[in-house]
Amino acid sequence: MSWDDFAKHAKDAADWGAAYHKTIRDRPVRAQTAPGEIAAQLADGPPEDGTDLGTLMQDFEDIVMPGITHWQHPRFFAYFSSNAAPASVLAEFLASIIAPQCMLWQTSPAATEMETRMMDWLRQGLGLSAVFQGVIQDSASSATLAAVLTMRERALAWSGNQEGLAGQAALRIYCSDQVHSSIDRAIWIAGIGQDNLVKIPTKGPMKAMDPDALQAAITADRAAGHRPAGIIAATGATGMGACDDMQAVAAIARAEDLYTHLDAAWAGTAMICPEFRTLWDGAEQFDSIVFNPHKWLGAQFDCAAHFLRDPDQLRQTLAIRPEYLKTHAQGDIIDYSEWSVPLGRRFRALKLWFLMRHYGMDGLRTRIRNHVKWSVALCERLRAVPGFEIVTDPILSLWTFKQVGASDDQTQMLVDAINDDGRIYLTQTLVDGVKVIRFTAGQFDCEERDFDTAFDTITEIAARA
Structure with a gap:
């Protein structure tokens, strides 16, 4: 690949990335593929001949993307977020280009x-x-x-x-x-x-x-x-x-x-x-x-x-x-x-420089405060719904809940049903040896409406269980 070709394909990748993030809410948060489904589409050995970038990008769309859990999805409420603010992505791109x-x-x-x-x-x-x-x-x-x-x-x-x-x-x-x-x-x-x-x-x-x-x-x-x-x-x-x-x-x-x-x-x-x-x-x-x-x-x-x-x-x-x-x-x-x-x-410092300069500390603080505020509000909404109990109260934007009287197996079934639905992504944990559902917020671009979707998803699926 010449560097002229690189410039063209890099622009295409940037356009793809922007479109991906603008439409990410339309995707299920967690990958919906079965074990082995991606591997079955990959060749058993390395190719002898090269492949053009257009074909590679199409294969990326067809093979890779269905098996990706979208950590940048605004309704990723599982684990802890692993963020990639746009300014940070640009800095990583530059660091990758100069590759020191x-x-x-x-x-x-x-x-x-x-x-x-x-x-x-x-x-x-x-x-x-x-x-x-x-x-x-x-x-x-x-x-x-x-x-x-x-x-x-x-x-x-x-x-x-x-x-x-x-x-x-x-x-x-x-x-x-x-x-x-x-x-x-x-x-x-x-x-x-x-x-x-x-x-x-x-x-x-x-x-x-x-x-x-x-x-x-x-x-x-x-x-x-x-x-x-x-x-x-x-x-x-x-x-x-x-x-x-x-x-x-x-x-x-x-x-x-x-x-x-x-x-x-x-x-x-x-x-x-x-x-x-x-x-x-x-x-x-x-x-x-x-x-x-x-x-x-x-x-x-x-x-x-x-x-x-x-x-x-x-x-x-x-x-x-x-x-x-x-x-x-x-x-x-x-x-x-x-x-x-x-x-x-x-060269990890470059993305911190871009991040703090572009958003400013005040902008970063505002995001964190919003995540905590919206998460606490969701906790209180769910606390008021009959049949749910809040097991541990919010610590920042993290709290746990379960259905009243649910066994560990029933709790896991609810977690699995919520994640199979695709609108949000949660995980389970143990509190005092009892399985509970864990909610945490922190995706960089999430909005208050994403917490409304979380409430609707949890309560609707629980009602059907």
Whole structure:
């Protein structure tokens, strides 16, 4: 393909993209294909001869699109949104065209220096103090892994990378029973082991980690000869939005000299609105904080904002400097590959620059406030319908419900029927061991009318069940 051909096909793709988003409400939110249906249309082996772009685009329409769940659909109320605001898409397009590998300052100074500044813009937007410095990770999972590795190295006096874990006292890390499965994976990858992830019971409407149980677990582990290493707290946890008491967790961590990490992957975005910051009161005292701008702020996946009170501890954990990776330059520079598990790094800061400049922080705050307001209003409408119960009240735009007296199987049947209908997309979760239906809002371009459609869909399908 020549670059002249590229220009033509890129314009065609942009036109297709605009038409797709303008008509996306006409599509079912979740893919309606059966397992294996897409694979059956793909050749068993790679082609020997090339194919023209016109044919490829038609195949894209015919084969790929029927099997796509539309994460940018305004009635995507499942999981947490993975947004792609138009300004962010344009920035990703430009970054893909120039295709820099941004592992070191010298491999693209603009990428490094923009990342530093964009993370500081986000820090200011969240109301965090200037003591925090930031790095863009690919996902909250990677940031959590980096935090767990730092906990490990710090607890072992920075000897773990060299000596391994064999013969050491068991390292113990603490979290609530509401945390995301990425915490478990981080424990596995770090070599600490599932048995050494101590999940603390929760209490209260926010299902916060019980501070007394946390302290008791740490005390018991020390008495047993184990080595406590860190605490992972959550605000806006995935299941029903659980929020830990950051002040209480931070106080215990200080007393026990433990490293702290806050997983605010979804809810952290809402902290750009000052009125929501009570949900992470005390976050300033944590060593590590992560949230995903790709979940609710509008940045295209992947983009996780990782803030650190002392980046040197992370660099001491991850930095490795063979001669070919050394930057010989005057002045202070940052090589962000020393702050991340992968060596290679994409130019993720560009989409944050486009996003925050184009919409402004006020515009982004307005969107989040609307999502919360509309979601809470829908919850109250459904609460007033006989036969429904709200199981957990809204935490920001996330809440759960079920039909009164419904068994787990009946609840799943209702979820499946709603999703097969296609107008909206929901998921299920467990609250106190009972299956419930989970509703969360956050798609960048959703409108109040989409919540009206959600109410109509839920109540109509429930009435037919």
